Amino acid sequence: MTCLSAITSDNSSFPFQQREISIREEFKCAFSHELLIHPIKINCLHVFEKIQLIEILRISRFCPICHRRIEKAINDVNLARKILREFVKVSEENKAIYEKRAEAINNSKVYKLFIGLPLLFRDRAVLPKTHQGILHDIASISLERQALDLTEKATDRLDQDDPWKDLYYKFVAKKHLKKAKEDLSALETLKRIIAKISKKSFKDFFIKKIAYIYSNQKKFTKAFETVKKISFSKARFFLRLFIISAVSIHALSSFVKAILWPFKSIKNKIHKILPSSINNYSVIETITILANKILNKLRILIDPLTDKKFYRHLAKKKPIPSHPDSYRIYYSGFNGFLRKISHKIIAIRKIIAETLKLLK
Secondary structure: OEEEEEEOOOOOOOOOOEEEEEEOHHHEOOOOOOEOOOEEEEOOOOEEEHHHHHHHHHHOOEOOOOOOEOOOEEEOHHHHHHHHHHOHHHOHHHHHHHHHHHHHHHOOHHHHHHOOOOOOOOOOOOOOOOHHHHHHHHHHHHHHOOOHHHHHHHHHOOOOOOHHHHHHHHHHHHHHHHHHHHOOOHHHHHHHHHHHOOOHHHHHHHHHHHHHHHHHOOOHHHHHHHHOOOOOHHHHHHHHHHHHHHHHHHHHHHHHHHHHHHHHHHHHHHHHHOOHHHHHOOHHHHHHHHHHHHHHHHHHHHHHHHOHHHHHHHHHHOOOOOOOOHHHHHHHHHHHHHHHHHHHHHHHHHHHHHHHHHHO
8 A cells, every 4th residue: 555645725625734645556557656547457457547558558569567568458447436436435535636636637638639439559560659640540440340430539539631531531431331322321420421521532422422322212302402512513513414314214204103003903903803813823824814704705795696586586676678588687697607706716715725724
């Protein structure tokens, strides 16, 4: 156990201006020996304050205590909770020390630069030596792990003139573009990232893709609004032509559907009339069954016309002038013709029956 002097600026806060407060070794940074606020544990199990470890990683990839290679660093959440439970909540003096230390760390430029980001780094011969270099490592490793939110956060904190900044945004935007083709809700995230890109060629590329997605989804108004944001005038003109052609094709297809609608309704009615087993037949079988039904009805209509009684009745009702035997004229004139039709219908029905047998 060691001691830390807690000096208060306000005499009314504590009965003593100076008081020695004990801080357990496990609650201290292994390098600076100060109270831990954001503890980070590395693979050799030594614990450092986050901003202290960032400064170490700038110049070395080895632990300053045991000299083992640093391979990973994770937030020690359990230790942070233990400090709050067993140190901060014990007394008001401890709480004041913790708050003062936390305020100093949280207001530092290094902490603000890395807040909300995990410490990810590459094992390389030439070390970054700058905070921006560590941010590059975090952005690239997060991108490899498909952690797009972390990549975006790390890229946001890179310098504005950094040539890699737009490239990281481009890679993240491409990932979101793939998602947007299946889910339109991803387009809002994509638009937010595009707004951060400074390079016009990158920005125009993604705006074109968004316009294509909107036109494919038949959201032509949004597609026209998106095209307005393209900086290159020729690209804007040709993209508008593409959207107009897409609108024309959509209108033409709607018109054709409207024309074909009555025929489709007739087709549906025919399917309802046909037996349920027809659904299992092929198109040829369907046509043959329909033809058979039509021929049956024709046969029913023609059969009475071949009977002699029908012609006798017709001769009485409508006798032919100047011909006393109207019955024979009617019978010889129509009966032969109708009988031929009837025989042909029977022949066709036999062919249809044989066809159905073959198909089955």
